Amino acid sequence: MNSGEFASAGADLELVGIQKRFPGFTAIEHLDLKIPAGSFFALLGPSGCGKTTTLRLVAGLEEPTNGRILIGGTDVTNQKSFQRPVNTVFQSYALFPHMTVLENVAFGLRRRRIDDPVAKAHEALRLVELDHLAARRPQQLSGGQQQRVALARAIVNRPALLLLDEPLGALDLKLRRQMQLELKTIQEEVGLTFLHVTHDQEEAMTMADTVAVMNKGRIEQMGAPEELYELPRTAFVANFLGQSNLFTGPVVGSTSEAISVDVAGQKVVVPAARAHRHIGEVTIGVRPEKLTLHVTEPVGDVARNLMGPGRVIDVSFSGVSTQYLVEIAGIGTLIVFAQNMAFGPVAHEGSEVWLSWNIEHGFGLEDDASAEPRFEADDTTRSIATQKRSSLLTELEGA
């Protein structure tokens, strides 16, 4: 980037055939990615999926083994990090401890010999509402304040692309929510392209326009948050982004409208447009909040899939909703989220129940049903916690 001038606006980022190998392992297999200018893009995945490596490649802190990186159409693959029009908000913030907050924010401006760095730094600090602490040292600030200084230090340079490396990871829940909103507001205000790396699916979904779910060095699925949630393409996405009930079985009937799958003797219908595979063994699924719990066998309805009878093996009340674990013979354990419309739970442990859902809410995965699921243990995701809990419960049941 030329010294003395700002980037006019956010630029788009393009990764072409990126591969990154470290001695002993491959962090990124093959990555093609295009992020349009001005968007808020989230790269979501469990730890070790290659998302932070991707970010460091874009920042110029690592060199790709293969492939090219383009920012605003210019190939920057061979540029060093200080030459790229990119700034990063580091996970650890990396605020220079030997400088004041103001000197930290003015650092990049001074390096690029931009006029009046002090005034611009104050302006950036006002944007994050910390101008009154300009003379302090970073160590004297709270975690949330440090995070905002790190943000100011990056955006004051008006980079074409702003990289955020789990910037909210060190904050507590309440502060994180607040910062999510602030980040989103600032992004809309300054109109930069944001690339946000996180393992927190809620954070990704609330903030980003586009989310790419990354696993084992590849992008599993990319799209708007609603699209990813409502129509996951792989078991990994279905489980990493929220929770899912997945079933496997052969396709027994297929029309242009829908396919029907035999799941342990029960027929389940999925709209053809929402299923990626239409023949052979397939995996289909439905989100837990889409399920309705019935305490008496409901009357057949062509618009709904019905499963049961099953037995409630666990009820946990969480205020807004109640989570039920329902065991159905031959199929396994299903999770149901029911809104607490009435007082107290509708069903109790041990009671016999049926489950139904609107056919339109089912989805069929692209994964080969016989292939091992690509989802690997990751303690940071909520779904794995639930899985662990249910497996523990079944163990207890067996004992």
Added chain:
Amino acid sequence: MAFAAFSTSTTAPEPAPRRKSPIALLLLLPGILYLVLFFLAPLVSLLLTSFQAPSEFGDVGQYSYAFRWENYVDVITAYWPHIMRSFGYALIATVLALVFSYPLAYFIGVKARPWPLLQSLMLVLVIAPFFISFLLRTLAWKQLLSDESFVITSLKALSLLAPDAHFTGTAFAVIFGLTYNFIPFMTLPLYTTLERLDLRYLEAGSDLYARPFDVFRKITIPLSMPGIVAGTLLTFIPAAGDYINASRDFLGGPDTQMIGNVIEANFLVLQNYPAAAALSIILMSVILVIVSIYVKRSGTEELL
């Protein structure tokens, strides 16, 4: 290592709450008493001795207590070149040792981090000179750099050195010896701070448009300041008081005598105790002034 004494303890863990107890006194008293008797009291004796006057009817080496402040005037008049030379040599040796040690400590402390065993083996090599007698390693240099030695004759053959030039016995040789002997004192504290240097600060600097040289100047150097302060003090103090390198039997000559040589000669040979004491007090005071100014300036006040 002891060198931590000179670096700040910003990264030290939160100290445990301290209790008040008579046990503390029992633990402290013997050691403190010892230092009062054998460190503080000697300094006082030194101060008293420095004002002594020769006994009226005494022999050489017989002095009685007085307040003869002229002793100071006498030694400064007689030895000011030695005093200036000591601090000059020590300063140059300290700068040379810093320039020599910084890249070495940077490589061991930063670049070699993925290989901890290699790191510790290189550190062993850095402190290895400590394991062989200080005097013998200085004599080894004397012989390696004598006029008949391979190094000097080759330099002369290559016309890099005048045919009648000497190395041993010159100021260069003394400064060389001081530098060599105190390099480990410089490298170790530098290593200690560089080893803890968070590389993410360097990445952040590079991300904020700082060229490698600017990253070094604006981030690496300031963050390694505690090590630089500790290393320069640990080199400067013993170098200023040293008299082995400058001794005629080692690397020095008649024109390279330092304050230490003069103190030794006055005390042990001439038995002019007041002069030796006055010189010691001058040396100590100058060093204390330099240390306190330096430590204040560089913001590393919490020393022990």
Added chain:
Amino acid sequence: MKFSLGKLLLPLYTVLALIFLMVPIVYTFVFSFNDSLKSNITWRGFTFDKWLNVCQVQNGAVCEAFGNSVLIGVVATVAATTLGTMIAIALVRYRFRFRSQTSLLLFLPMATPEVVLGAGLAAQFLSLGVPKDMVTIILAHTMFCISFVVVTVKARVASLDPALEEAGRDLYGSATQVFARITFPLLLPGILAAALLSFALSFDDFIITNFNSGAVTTFPKYIYVSAARGIPAEANVIASAVFILALVLVVTAQVSRAAKEKRLAKQG
């Protein structure tokens, strides 16, 4: 990594710098095999004689000096380590008045040039009429070693979790039992490091010794006195032997620590 001063320059420099540091050591070692006469300056051929008959030259003067140095080193180390460890524990664990003055008193000996320490003690012994001998050397060495022991052990005490001692008291340990069974074993590595440092400082000290030794000859003093008329190769033998011993000790400690960490890392 884009912060290297050229990818090969720095490793190359490091290798050369380390070689430079080794030069006089190698020289001393090589000349311990020199078939020299009185002085050991020119190479006269290879021999093991000096190693085999170390104590025979000058009626065993070299060995006597070496023995004195070892004796002084051991006594001064035991004294300084005991006194210094006690101070270190008090500094970390207890509150007391005159804390900053105590710290200053401990710092000053390290910031005082040796020649001043030596001359000061000598002036004191002179004015008190104490004859200079082995005892005065030991007194002097203990003095300058204390501060280094305090600093080394203090770091170890500070990293010790006080809850461990509280747990010991909670489990019915008396004050002495807690110290003997919990505090002391945990501090031992720090204390040993401090003791080694003290011994090394004492063994190699010349300047302070020179002022306070009287007629007693230590190993460094022997070299200083002989420097003018030539140092026999036997001195190189002793210095090389001490060097090798120290090196083996330190390298073994480092390698076994690295192996232990590797094992722990594998288990963890």
